[in-house]
Amino acid sequence: MEAVEAETRLARLDAELSAIETSLLALRDHPGRRLLAGAELTGDTRARWEDADRTLARLWGWHCTARATLERAHAVRPLRRAPGTAELVELAELLTGDCLTVEEPGTAPERLSWEQLVSRTTDGYAEVLEVVLAVDAVWSALPARVELLTAELRRLTELARSVGAVRGEHPAADVLAGVGAELAELRARAAGDPLTLWRPVGGSSEPGRGRVDTSGFDRAERAVEDARREVEDVIAVHRDADERLSRVRDVLSRADRTLAEARTARGEVLAKIAAWDVPPVEGSVGVLQERLAAAVAHRRTRRWARLAPLLADLERRADEELSLAREALSAVTAPLAVRAELRGRLDAYRAKAARLGLGDAAPLYDAARRTLWSAPCNLRTAEQLVRTYQEATLRGPAAERDTGVAGGEAG
Incomplete structure (x- = not known):
């Protein structure tokens, strides 16, 4: 090995070893690694972290071996201004070939070149960093959100209980209980086995490339939101029950009166009109009146959780019944x-016929009028007679001249 080559190789190895040391120190101080070191892990995360921790210790051992070897090379180099043959031979032994001896507990020593050691260190570092970054991503994304949602769940559960929404009697309480169990399981997974919630991006070798699987949390969050709306509905019933019950009672009363009016009108129409389909009047508010009485009983006994869905359904069906009653009245009076x-x-x-001097159409008028003012009135015959009279009026010569004059004036 020439002196210049030795200088160049020493400088390059110094730079590589310094970069490795900087990376290892950063990994040692990474918050995720610190948390992993003191966490009670389970499952796949525990197995992978134990492997990663052993790899990290191995990396430091390799680094110490490499640093000691490089320090020996630096100690040889300054012996003379121009190294002699013996120094160059020793530098070649320290800087080239399989010059680094590494060993693991329970295994035979292995000799590696600098290039092999750097390559193995890089691969090992990436493996450890992948575990650290993945776990850190999960712990950064989920536990705080789970705790916030759990606190909201406790608040809603207490609120629901205060208005009588308890398990087995109201679906919102059942949902909240189920979400509570899901969140407890999710919290345990996130804390003990976070890697089960990590989804790496396929085809990428870069550590930390992936995403946290929040689907379970997202489902729980949506379920809590739905339950929150239901609990708020119960609270709204607690606050507005009297006003809403009064409105339902009024709507049902109007629907009943409208149906009675439609039935009376149908009898009158059948007496006055013939040859026309008059639909029967169907519908009754009796069943809804019974349900209203049940709702009033819930209000009296302060069973808000039972009253909420019943009252909401009553409001909807009462409005529908009033709309149908009005349609029935319109149909029978058509x-x-x-x-x-x-x-x-x-x-x-x-x-118009009088203005045009069409006296010869008078019999047609008389026939139509007699039919229209008769009781019962044959409406289809009357409709045809009116149409015939209308056509006769429009066909008259005077009507044609009148139309032409009117057209000229309009032009």
């Missing part, structure tokens, strides 16, 4: 509206 429209149209065309 023939009277048709008759009124035909009467108005007949009178309008009579006035």
Whole structure:
């Protein structure tokens, strides 16, 4: 080995060893590694960390071996300004070939070159760093969120209990209990076996490339949010029960009156109108009145959790029943509206016929009028007679001249 080559190789190895030492020190001081060192781990995380911890100790041992060898080389180099043959031979032995002896407990010593040692150190460092970064990512992402959600869960559970929403009687309480069990299991996994919640990115060799699996937490969070809305509904019932019960009672009363009006109107329509389909009036608020009585009983006994879903359903169904009753009233009175429209149209065309001097259409008018003002009125016949009279009025010569004049004036 030439002196210049020895100088160059010493400088390069110094730089590589300093970089390795800096990385190992940073790994030693990493918060994730510190937490791992004192954690009570389980499962796959425990096995992988034990392997990683042994690897980390091995890396420091290799580093110490390499540092000692390099210090010996530095000690040989300054013996003379220009190293002699003996110094160059010793430097070659320290800096080239399989010059580093490493050994593991229970194994035979192994000789490695500097390149092999650096390569193994790099690979080992990446393995340890992967475990540290993955666990640190899980511990940074989940435990705090789990604790916050658990605190919210406790608050909601107490709130639900205060308004009578307890397990077995209200679905929100059952959901909260189930989420509590899920969060306890998730907390245990995150604390003891965090690597089960780590999903590495396939095809990447860079340590820390992956994501934390928060799907279980996200499901629990959505379930708590749904339960929170249900509990708030119960609280709202506690606050507004009297007003809402009164409104339901009023809506059902209006629906009942509208149905009674529709049935009365149907009888009148059947007496006044013939040859027209008049639908029967269906519907009854009796069942809803019974459910309203049950809701009032829940209110009286302060069973808010049972009242909440019942009252919400009553409000919806009462509004639907009122809407259907109004539609029924409109449907049974529709023939009277048709008759009124035909009467108005007949009178309008009579006035037009008089203005145009179409006296020969009078019999058609009389026939239509007799039918429209008869009881019961054959509405289909009346409709045809009005149409015939209308067409006769429009066909008259005077009507044509009047239309032409009107068109000219409009132009």
